[in-house]
Amino acid sequence: MGPSENPGLRVFLESLRPGEILSGRVAAMERFGVFVALDDGPGHPVFPGVGFITIPELSWRRIEAASDVTAVGQHVSCEFLGFDTWNLEARLSLRAMQPDPFQEFADRTAVGRRLHGPVTKLVPFGVFVRVADGVEGLVHLRELAWTPVESPEDVVKVGDEISVVAIEIDRERRRVSLSRRQA
Template identity: 75%
Template sequence: MGGRSENPELWTFLESLHCGELLSGTVTAIERFGVFVALDEGPDHPVFPGVGFITVPELSWRFEAASDVVQVGQRVSCEFLQFDTWNLEARLSLRATRPDPFQAFADGIAVGQKLHGQVTKLVPFGVFVQVAEGIEGLVHLQELTWTPVQTPSEVVQAGDEVTVVVTEIDRERRRLALSRRQASSEHQ
């Protein structure tokens, strides 16, 4: 990539941006590794279809594919993360401008509270239970039943409706720990 001397206009623009600043633009291309954005205020980029770039994890909180979140030609407003001097790009986040559903959910629940949910996935160390739209928690193997089991499938299957108790809310890592055992009264 050319440096400051070859692309003075682009370099000057990128250096003028501040972390956390909101920038508007138009989605120009969707690639496997992220999304290119032509910023309204920005000059043209000599190589890429836009001087702004959103890496896949920065698109949204929960999604399957980039095209589920944005379309080419769509107007977006993103938060500026950093000046990528290697690619001469403005690294952007669309996710940062959207409310995190986990934090909103965490605001409304407390440890010890009972929730109803559906088993979404069985893993060797437990099961994942969806307790709200886009919110899943983990029930560890030892928290599934009062009687020890070797595998989750001895007790539940994906799709089962279960009642669980919230045992931990980790806002930083956006994790929810649940117990099915504590929600049943067989050993109270």
């Protein structure tokens, strides 16, 4: 019996409303997300749980794997995002249950403020710097040094602590633009 042939499961999922809080136990962890067996709800005929949390919805922070945040058997409370009609699952968010560190950072940080942090990643167009717990900003190549820079590795390496200035804070896209030149 495929998931679409389970009328009880469909009725349950259709009764859920976005924003509703659901709880359950982590039933299985995959590289693409986490299955949750809900406390109040039917089982799933195919998957280890009716609830599913994608990797980005596990945490506000950048994580490598689900195991960075949760473990099989752990009890979790999540916000219901929507009903995945193809897989007959409740799409859930664990991160929605915690304050967004980016918004907290934006509340207390003005453009022009000097910040300090480690370089976390080099990309062809610049470097990412951790400026607060759970918040990384981009220093574009043109803002990395006073002289033109071909490649970020010419100037810094991952782990270097550098001073930067916030030049733009975009709350909607959750992005911080930084300048090392202006620091």
